[in-house]
Amino acid sequence: MGKGWYCRKRLRLNSLRLEGQKTVAIKILQQFDWEVPDWVIVPGGNLGNIYAFYKGFHMCKELGLVDRIPRLMCAQAANANPFYLYYKSGWKDFSAVKAKTTFASAIQIGDPVSIDRAVYALKNCDGIVEEATKEDLMDAMAQADSTGMFICPHTSVALTALHKLRNSGVISATDRTVVVITAHGLKFTQSKVDYHSKVILDMACSLANPPVNVKADFGSVIDVLKTYLESKDLKQ
Numbered sequence: 570m571g572k573g574w575y576c577r578k579r580l581r582l583n584s585l586r587l588e589g590q591k592t593v594a595i596k597i598l599q600q601f602d603w604e605v606p607d608w609v610i611v612p613g614g615n616l617g618n619i620y621a622f623y624k625g626f627h628m629c630k631e632l633g634l635v636d637r638i639p640r641l642m643c644a645q646a647a648n649a650n651p652f653y654l655y656y657k658s659g660w661k662d663f664s665a666v667k668a669k670t671t672f673a674s675a676i677q678i679g680d681p682v683s684i685d686r687a688v689y690a691l692k693n694c695d696g697i698v699e700e701a702t703k704e705d706l707m708d709a710m711a712q713a714d715s716t717g718m719f720i721c722p723h724t725s726v727a728l729t730a731l732h733k734l735r736n737s738g739v740i741s742a743t744d745r746t747v748v749v750i751t752a753h754g755l756k757f758t759q760s761k762v763d764y765h766s767k768v769i770l771d772m773a774c775s776l777a778n779p780p781v782n783v784k785a786d787f788g789s790v791i792d793v794l795k796t797y798l799e800s801k802d803l804k805q
């Protein structure tokens with residue numbers, strides 16, 4: 570391998586990577602005091618994470634730490650959805666797709682490396698696959714950000730899946746559901762700026778909160794915030 574670059578695909582075939590990702594499942598259970606959540610939702614591209622999470626949950630069950638495992642839901646971008654299409658076919662026909670552009674760029678994958686492992690995982694936990702359109706994922710990201718979360722577009726694919734499954738009743742209001750945040754919003758700021766500036770082609774950007782340009786100093790930021798908060802007070 571040449572100096573200065575690494576092979577991403579090979580990294581994703583690295584079994585040690587899966588062992589590392591597996592620890593997320595153990596952490597989830599530990600943080601819930603070994604009470605198993607009903608659902609865990611994960612954005613999926615190459616499908617290593619979803620398989621590794623299954624492996625981690627399964628291992629905890631084998632060790633007697635828990636008596637069941639959660640149902641896993643893999644959430645894909647509609648523009649890169651080979652796993653979703655395979656699931657919808659009843660696991661009959663797998664075809665790689667040519668992934669189209671998605672804001673969730675880390676899951677813009679048409680031919681997932683861990684496809685067979687992921688099918689095995691979902692079959693063994695009664696898992697499901699959902700997809701999220703470009704507009705739905707951007708709206709979900711804006712909605713989550715308005716609560717202060719500041720999530721990445723991959724996480725909002727998973728959040729969209731949660732909304733869809735709640736609306737269809739598959740996930741009930743009392744189901745304990747974990748949505749895994751896979752990256753920080755700061756890694757993907759351009760899509761947020763574009764959405765809130767309403768410059769994304771063919772997208773209503775209905776939850777846009779237009780950016781305000783401010784001089785890069787503390788006083789100017791405080792002035793803008795003060796004006797904003799006072800205007801809110803007046804309206805109430």
Ligand SMILES: Cc1ncc(COP(=O)(O)O)c(C=O)c1O
Pocket residue numbers: 612613614615616617618619675676721723724751752
């Ligand atoms: C931010 C982010 N989210 C989700 C994923 C999807 O994980 P996987 O490719 O294992 O399905 C990745 C993979 O690199 C990622 O970087």
